[in-house]
Amino acid sequence: MDKNEMSLKWLVTGALFSSIGMSFVWPLTSVYLHNRLGVSLTWIGVVLLFNSLASVLGSYLGGYLYDRQNPYHLLVGGVTASTITLLILVFFHGWPAFGIILFFNGIASGWNLAVVNSIGTSIKEKDSRYVFNMLYFVQNLGIVIGTSLVGFIYSISVTLLFVVASTLFVIFLATVIIKYKPAANKNRKRVSDTEKTAWRSSQLPRANAIILTTFFMSLFIIWIMYQQWVSNLSVYMTSLGIPLRNYSFLWTINAGLIVVSQIIINWLARYHENLILQVFFGFTMLAASFFILIFARTYPIFVLAMVTLTIGEATAFPTIPALVNTLTPIEAKGRYQGLIQSWASAGRALGPLFGGLVIEMTSFPVLFIIATIAVLLVLVTTIGLWQALHGELKAYQRG
Template sequence: MAKNEMKLWWLVTGALLSSIGMSFIWPLTSVYLHNRLGISLTMIGIVLLFNSLASVLGSYLGGYLYDRKNPYHLLMGGVIGAIITLIILIFFHEWPAFGIILFFNGIAGGWNLTIVNSIGTSIKSQDSRYVFNMLYFAQNLGVVIGTSLVGFVYSISVTLLFVIATCLFLFFLIVVIFKYRPAANVTRKRADDGSISKYDKKQLPQPNALLLTTLFVSLLIIWTMYQQWDSNLSVYMTTLGIPLRDYSFLWTINAGLIVVIQLIVNWVDHYHENLIIQILFGIFMVAISFVTLIFAKSYLYFVVSMITLTIGEATAFPTIPALVNSLTPVEAKGLYQGLISSWAAAGRALGPLFGGIIIEAVSYTSLFVIASVAIFLVLLSVALVWQLLQAKLIIYR
């Protein structure tokens, strides 16, 4: 391990704690606001939209500042910000306070995710694919743990949820204070030595910039379509007479498969180094999952579709940050890791609205056809741009 380098184990631990803590909040929002506080579904949709936009803002700011300030202090600030919002929620979780505080919690969530991923780019003793695979695994494991506990704790007390989430982030803060100090030793040009201003004037190599733009737009489209699973598939399945518990079980399949697939992907990474092949394969599988949905009338089809979707996301999503890392200079790694989170969050924000419009205007089947075509076009675009630019790309460490 490089001298004074951030240890991957502690970075992964932080990602896990943050993910569990945030997973105590977002699954609760719709049920709590509608069933307990009597808020309309339209207003809840607006709250969730602004929460996603807040995550976009936090991701961008976190990435931008990572390249200019001390990441150790930035992460401490982000975790403290999350703790403050959660403490306020313990005492003030009525309407409209809940919706307002959720916006600021979204900023902190996007900020922390981006800073953790950006610190991951500084770990040189491990292959970047392994680093981002482990971070992706930890973040998904956190979602599994958090969402599996949230229903049980919610039945006891909503206040207890915020107390537990606060304790998790306090633990995260302690880990950051004592174990993340090596993150401050990241060697890169800083604003205070005048070097960053020279970089700002010098554009990223055009081939790199074009491929990065293609990847970011691809993330927006893929996440817009992926979000249909979170927002509209539950309604569609129940209209087919499939119980809601069976829909929930699909996410148990998703979580379990992600664990297995990550182990396989880490093993495969030892034998080949072609990141773009993994990304293209992942996008292809996501597209096939929506093709399956076009014909889905029984539960087995939805199981097959979820398995295909999970293979795709577990292959492509953690590999994209690794490829972006190799395409960006050290002075701008935080900015571009932040843009990954921002474009993905924008897709998650647009997804429910986009799906709702298509379903009301045409049908669920039309939505699945549009999603399939859109993701196949993404696949072709990424493959074409890579083929055209591959020889001209500048690869960074």
């Protein structure tokens, strides 16, 4: 490996520390604000909405600036900002300080995720699919580790929780400062600042632009539907007499299965290279998971739906960034990796509101029917446009 090239080992190590650190914050937001601070569910919804919107903003800015500024400095700045917000939470975690700080933390988190993914486009030691699979793998491994510890530490002290999260981000920051310097120079040697600044999206081939837009809209719609699992399914399951702990265990299954499936997917990647087929398969499984939910009344059926959902997300979600990397030029890789995160975050922001409105006006089964149809439409549209345009697509070298 070129000593001047960013090492995948250190990129995923940093992503792991970041994922574990953030897993100490987001799972407890609703419980902490409502049970400890007495904040209404309405205000909690507002806090979560603005946190997601902040992530959209951070993702876009981080990706956009990656193409124009020194990536190393961008990530040092972003991780420093995340660390500062967590350190502030150690001392000020009352209301409304918690909600305000969470907004700025959302900007920094979105920024960091976009920059880390953009740096992933410049790594040559491994195939881009492997790079994004590994990033997805460690981010979910971090969630497994973080969420398994958060309840225990929270029961001791919420302050300790933020101390641990801050410590992990200090380690992440030290890793970035020491090991991420090659991320800056390799890209910038090959494309001048003038070229990056002068590049316009109109220069992208029409077929590439259409397929990229299709991917972004697909992620937006799918994440709106995916959020029903996160925000509304717990209410539905408990209404059926299923204990809340059983709902929580579904996410243990989800995280663990993602870790296992990424190992299998990386093994299969040695034998086939058709990325778009992975996306099609992933979308099919996501649609199937919502179809199963229409008829779910007992816990084993919910487990089946979760397993199906997890296979779908583990197959599709890390593959889309790899495809976007292939379809975008060096001058704009950061911008489009940032847009992936922005559209996904926008879907996550609107998902709970959309689901709540549908449930209030109709019912849970109707929501699942709408979700099934929506994801199937995404699948059919993506297949149709890919079949029509794949011959015109231009593939670019990695960053």
